[in-house]
Amino acid sequence: MGMACSENSVLKAVSGEAGYVLEDVPHLTDYIPDLPTCPNPLQFNPAYSVVKQYFVNSDDTVTQKIVVHKSSPRGIHFRRAGPRQKVYFEPDEVHACIVTCGGLCPGLNTVIREIVCGLYNMYGVNRILGIDGGYRGFYARNTITLTPKVVNDIHKRGGTIIGTSRGGHDTSKIVDSIQDRGINQVYIIGGDGTQKGAAVIYEEIKRRGLKVAVAGIPKTIDNDIPVIDRSFGFDTAVEEAQRAINAAHVEAGSIENGVGVVKLMGRFSGFIAMYATLASRDVDCCLIPESPFYLEGKGGLFEYIERRLKENGHMVIVMAEGAGQDLLSESLQSMNLKDASGNKLLQDVGLWMSQRIKDHFALQTKMVLNLKYIDPTYMIRAIPGNASDNVYCTLLAQSAVHGAMAGYTGFTVGPVNGRHAYIPFYRVTEKTNQVVITDRMWARLLASTNQPSFGTTPKDVTEVMKEEEPQAPLLDGDSCNEDKILTKDIPSMS
Numbered sequence: 001m002g003m004a005c006s007e008n009s010v011l012k013a014v015s016g017e018a019g020y021v022l023e024d025v026p027h028l029t030d031y032i033p034d035l036p037t038c039p040n041p042l043q044f045n046p047a048y049s050v051v052k053q054y055f056v057n058s059d060d061t062v063t064q065k066i067v068v069h070k071s072s073p074r075g076i077h078f079r080r081a082g083p084r085q086k087v088y089f090e091p092d093e094v095h096a097c098i099v100t101c102g103g104l105c106p107g108l109n110t111v112i113r114e115i116v117c118g119l120y121n122m123y124g125v126n127r128i129l130g131i132d133g134g135y136r137g138f139y140a141r142n143t144i145t146l147t148p149k150v151v152n153d154i155h156k157r158g159g160t161i162i163g164t165s166r167g168g169h170d171t172s173k174i175v176d177s178i179q180d181r182g183i184n185q186v187y188i189i190g191g192d193g194t195q196k197g198a199a200v201i202y203e204e205i206k207r208r209g210l211k212v213a214v215a216g217i218p219k220t221i222d223n224d225i226p227v228i229d230r231s232f233g234f235d236t237a238v239e240e241a242q243r244a245i246n247a248a249h250v251e252a253g254s255i256e257n258g259v260g261v262v263k264l265m266g267r268f269s270g271f272i273a274m275y276a277t278l279a280s281r282d283v284d285c286c287l288i289p290e291s292p293f294y295l296e297g298k299g300g301l302f303e304y305i306e307r308r309l310k311e312n313g314h315m316v317i318v319m320a321e322g323a324g325q326d327l328l329s330e331s332l333q334s335m336n337l338k339d340a341s342g343n344k345l346l347q348d349v350g351l352w353m354s355q356r357i358k359d360h361f362a363l364q365t366k367m368v369l370n371l372k373y374i375d376p377t378y379m380i381r382a383i384p385g386n387a388s389d390n391v392y393c394t395l396l397a398q399s400a401v402h403g404a405m406a407g408y409t410g411f412t413v414g415p416v417n418g419r420h421a422y423i424p425f426y427r428v429t430e431k432t433n434q435v436v437i438t439d440r441m442w443a444r445l446l447a448s449t450n451q452p453s454f455g456t457t458p459k460d461v462t463e464v465m466k467e468e469e470p471q472a473p474l475l476d477g478d479s480c481n482e483d484k485i486l487t488k489d490i491p492s493m494s
């Protein structure tokens with residue numbers, strides 16, 4: 001049973017006792033009845049034969065909310081990812097393709113590698129194509145044949161061996177190409193825009209009644225995709241950012257009144273800047289889009305820089321690229337440029353800020369200032385995934401493969417409170433996660449940097465808390481995953 005929800009997608013929800021809700025993902029049998037099944041070939045695989053209860057129980061679900069109160073309803077759950085006893089594709093029937101879209105991210109090649117190896121080694125599938133250069137590659141480019149041999153070493157390289165792009169999403173041309181090539185499993189790796197694109201591809205495939213499974217693997221270096229615990233590549237990016245912050249610290253500490261400014265990625269969310277700052281401990285000020293700040297006057301950034309230099313002789317500032325964009329557009333003429341996907345192009349806040357700091361010290365103070373600006377933006381994402389991201393990418397890829405083989409479609413995969421789950425597209429595209437500045441993680445950061453609150457007084461924080469979380473006190477990271485949008489509309493189906 002389902003009900004209409006946003007755009008064309010149908011909310012497949014099942015409710016149980018004590019406020020339990022399963023937000024399920026679509027299945028090919030929802031629109032193609034009587035599809036034949038066959039036993040999962042994994043049960044004959046010697047590597048897995050020793051594993052007790054290797055197959056996921058068909059009732060297993062993963063809870064979205066891990067912190068609950070005695071009287072809380074059980075809340076939203078997602079279907080647990082993993083291999084099923086029955087599959088809906090014979091191995092030699094499968095013709096899979098993989099596409100990567102949006103910006104680069106460490107671990108992209110690992111996901112590609114593990115989809116290919118998972119399909120080959122676990123399910124005996126040997127027809128897999130890479131779509132060259134993102135969505136437009138479906139209809140504008142030749143495909144790339146992917147085998148375990150071709151992908152063997154690619155996890156050691158940054159980037160994506162099949163290329164990526166922004167823009168160029170023409171749904172009907174893409175689905176025509178899927179149909180013409182006889183593709184029946186589509187693995188789509190990309191960020192929020194890509195997952196929106198995957199959702200419309202799934203809708204069109206369903207409309208045409210095709211036996212084609214569409215699986216999304218969420219990617220974003222900014223770690224701003226809701227529901228999932230974290231996105232792959234984020235850990236690697238934070239680690240790589242340490243090198244830039246170290247360099248800024250060494251430079252600043254070696255010269256009179258040295259200031260190191262480091263700009264990191266994060267258009268709308270400051271997760272990379274926040275985690276890189278917390279990890280480093282050398283940072284005196286972290287500026288993110290979620291936390292407004294100002295430059296001049298009492299309690300402003302310039303006053304803080306002067307004070308830190310007088311106290312300590314040097315300082316390091318880390319900024320997310322989306323921080324202070326309001327200040328920038330006030331002083332520069334706003335350009336309003338967009339990339340091919342329609343994302344707003346930001347102006348270089350790091351350069352602008354560095355110049356403003358230099359001007360302030362030259363014109364308003366008698367202090368010497370030595371400022372070094374470091375912009376490692378692309379260096380933190382054009383590298384291979386680290387060990388932890390590589391393991392994570394393997395699980396994501398295998399979860400996607402198990403899901404598609406089991407006939408699920410129109411889903412994205414990811415860990416929810418540590419367990420991999422199949423999540424409906426709308427859940428990961430309906431909003432973007434941001435750092436919650438009333439959360440304990442941001443408080444930890446402020447305690448570590450000692451930066452000013454820039455007018456965010458305890459009173460303001462209390463007000464925000466009253467509005468945002470009526471009864472939940474500061475739960476670590478929990479408020480990032482709060483969801484208030486669809487749950488109230490779900491009808492009871494018990």
Ligand SMILES: Nc1ncnc2c1ncn2[C@@H]1O[C@H](COP(=O)(O)OP(=O)(O)OP(=O)(O)O)[C@@H](O)[C@H]1O
Pocket residue numbers: 101102103104134135136165166167168169190191192193194195196197198200219220221340341343
């Ligand atoms: N609403 C949408 N419907 C269909 N396709 C979309 C939509 N939004 C974006 N796309 C397509 O998805 C692809 C990737 O989008 P985008 O460039 O915004 O990157 P992304 O997936 O959000 O990743 P990131 O932001 O991490 O770089 C593009 O080809 C774009 O045309």
Ligand SMILES: O=P(O)(O)OC[C@H]1O[C@](O)(CO)[C@@H](O)[C@@H]1O
Pocket residue numbers: 102103104191220221222265266267321339
């Ligand atoms: O310069 P590009 O390739 O468009 O990508 C830049 C953007 O991609 C992101 O990393 C998102 O993936 C943003 O943080 C950043 O602004």
Ligand SMILES: [Mg+2]
Pocket residue numbers: 102191192193
């Ligand atoms: Mg995006």
